[in-house]
Amino acid sequence: KKVFGVIGLGRFGSNVAKLLAEAGAEVIACDINEERVKAISDLVSKAFILDATDEKALRESGIANVDVAIVSIGENIEASILIVVQLLELDVKEIIAKAATSIHGKILEKLGATRVIYPERDMAIRLAHSLLIGGFIEEIPFAEDYSIFEIKVPSYFINKSLKDLDLRKKYKITVLAIKRGDNVIINPPAEEKFMENDVLLILGKAERILKL
Amino acid sequence: KKVFGVIGLGRFGSNVAKLLAEAGAEVIACDINEERVKAISDLVSKAFILDATDEKALRESGIANVDVAIVSIGENIEASILIVVQLLELDVKEIIAKAATSIHGKILEKLGATRVIYPERDMAIRLAHSLLIGGFIEEIPFAEDYSIFEIKVPSYFINKSLKDLDLRKKYKITVLAIKRGDNVIINPPAEEKFMENDVLLILGKAERILKL
Ligand SMILES: Nc1ncnc2c1ncn2[C@@H]1O[C@H](COP(=O)(O)OP(=O)(O)OP(=O)(O)O)[C@@H](O)[C@H]1O
Ligand SMILES: Nc1ncnc2c1ncn2[C@@H]1O[C@H](COP(=O)(O)OP(=O)(O)OP(=O)(O)O)[C@@H](O)[C@H]1O
Numbered sequence: 001k002k003v004f005g006v007i008g009l010g011r012f013g014s015n016v017a018k019l020l021a022e023a024g025a026e027v028i029a030c031d032i033n034e035e036r037v038k039a040i041s042d043l044v045s046k047a048f049i050l051d052a053t054d055e056k057a058l059r060e061s062g063i064a065n066v067d068v069a070i071v072s073i074g075e076n077i078e079a080s081i082l083i084v085v086q087l088l089e090l091d092v093k094e095i096i097a098k099a100a101t102s103i104h105g106k107i108l109e110k111l112g113a114t115r116v117i118y119p120e121r122d123m124a125i126r127l128a129h130s131l132l133i134g135g136f137i138e139e140i141p142f143a144e145d146y147s148i149f150e151i152k153v154p155s156y157f158i159n160k161s162l163k164d165l166d167l168r169k170k171y172k173i174t175v176l177a178i179k180r181g182d183n184v185i186i187n188p189p190a191e192e193k194f195m196e197n198d199v200l201l202i203l204g205k206a207e208r209i210l211k212l
Numbered sequence: 213k214k215v216f217g218v219i220g221l222g223r224f225g226s227n228v229a230k231l232l233a234e235a236g237a238e239v240i241a242c243d244i245n246e247e248r249v250k251a252i253s254d255l256v257s258k259a260f261i262l263d264a265t266d267e268k269a270l271r272e273s274g275i276a277n278v279d280v281a282i283v284s285i286g287e288n289i290e291a292s293i294l295i296v297v298q299l300l301e302l303d304v305k306e307i308i309a310k311a312a313t314s315i316h317g318k319i320l321e322k323l324g325a326t327r328v329i330y331p332e333r334d335m336a337i338r339l340a341h342s343l344l345i346g347g348f349i350e351e352i353p354f355a356e357d358y359s360i361f362e363i364k365v366p367s368y369f370i371n372k373s374l375k376d377l378d379l380r381k382k383y384k385i386t387v388l389a390i391k392r393g394d395n396v397i398i399n400p401p402a403e404e405k406f407m408e409n410d411v412l413l414i415l416g417k418a419e420r421i422l423k424l
Contacts, residue, residue, distance in 0.1 A: 124227030
């Protein structure tokens with residue numbers, strides 16, 4: 001059973017710690033701010049008030065004896081980097097770090113963070129797309145530049161087939177599935193005509209989807 | 213063509229403003245902090261240094277003559293609420309507000325914000341799920357019971373083909389695409405063998421995916 005360490009109990013860190021603890025996982029949390037540690041101490045297995053840049057305090061708290069460490073310090077980029085480096089020296093196998101800017105994130109990746117997260121930027125991308133793409137419902141990034149989009153069928157697709165619209169050549173997008181009422185048509189054939197109220201699952205680049 | 217107003221240029225607000233502007237939309241941005249306004253002024257149509265709680269300044273800047281306003285002020289909950297109320301009085305039709313806590317968000321909804329966003333909390337939920345379900349990366353609900361899942365290839369799939377695994381009959385799931393390095397294989401053929409480090413895009417019911 002995995003042990004999780006959360007360093008930094010801001011909005012992101014405290015939510016991660018609570019969710020993991022609610023799901024029954026063992027969570028050790030710490031923050032330099034006493035109030036934030038107190039707010040969470042009943043919910044997690046162990047909670048410490050400590051400055052995680054203090055390598056001795058970090059080691060003595062045992063917060064480095066975790067399988068996965070989540071470092072969630074955005075404002076103080078220097079502290080975030082120092083803490084990740086110390087966790088690597090203490091042999092923590094999986095380190096997930098929140099980054100404030102892409103430069104911050106690149107540094108953390110180069111130093112060896114397993115995964116870097118950009119909560120505000122990723123939500124900004126989804127919001128911008130939902131505001132710009134008519135009928136936008138959801139988006140998940142899949143590969144460099146590619147995302148899976150769930151969108152309402154564009155009005156000018158209705159009664160035309162995938163073949164008529166020549167989607168793959170013209171827009172370089174692929175319709176993976178169509179939700180029609182209670183049915184899901186997976187890998188729709190080229191002759192399949194779109195109907196009103198269809199919901200489409202599309203793989204493609206955001207700039208292409210914006211042009212639909 | 214819609215006009216967007218972004219009030220508050222922190223990590224979330226500045227990213228939303230830039231993305232909308234890059235996509236060709238008309239964006240008016242403002243912040244009380246001069247540096248942040250300067251950092252973005254070349255990228256947007258208009259940028260103002262102003263205290264958005266000052267109703268007169270807000271009105272005179274014209275930032276309330278937008279179709280959609282995005283209020284992205286997290287730390288100062290009072291300011292965020294006051295600004296949303298002023299935008300409602302100035303008749304802005306669509307107001308999207310970032311909330312720091314669920315109470316903050318409930319207040320904004322009750323007052324009439326069109327949509328409330330919780331970037332840190334939502335990303336924390338996604339991270340917690342991906343940490344708790346081995347290999348889980350992403351999920352979007354698609355139809356009643358069905359979701360699209362992005363997962364790391366289960367170890368026992370490796371070197372077997374879709375046909376060998378009989379995924380559709382045995383697990384009732386469909387592999388929509390495989391991400392392998394920089395390549396994306398869409399609608400993989402039945403003979404396609406899975407390889408280490410593949411990331412799979414799967415359509416199926418959550419209970420089935422969890423059994424993988
Ligand atoms: N050296 C440190 N050791 C331990 N905790 C720290 C240290 N420096 C900052 N913190 C804590 O990390 C938490 C998050 O920090 P900060 O507010 O800088 O990040 P943020 O990314 O803006 O947070 P949020 O998740 O709220 O967006 C704060 O509670 C802060 O007290
Ligand atoms: N009254 C105000 N008028 C205009 N801008 C303001 C006002 N109050 C705060 N801001 C600006 O809003 C921006 C975001 O504020 P803050 O840092 O409180 O929010 P946040 O939610 O923590 O941001 P982030 O998006 O970085 O997570 C800051 O650039 C700040 O200068």
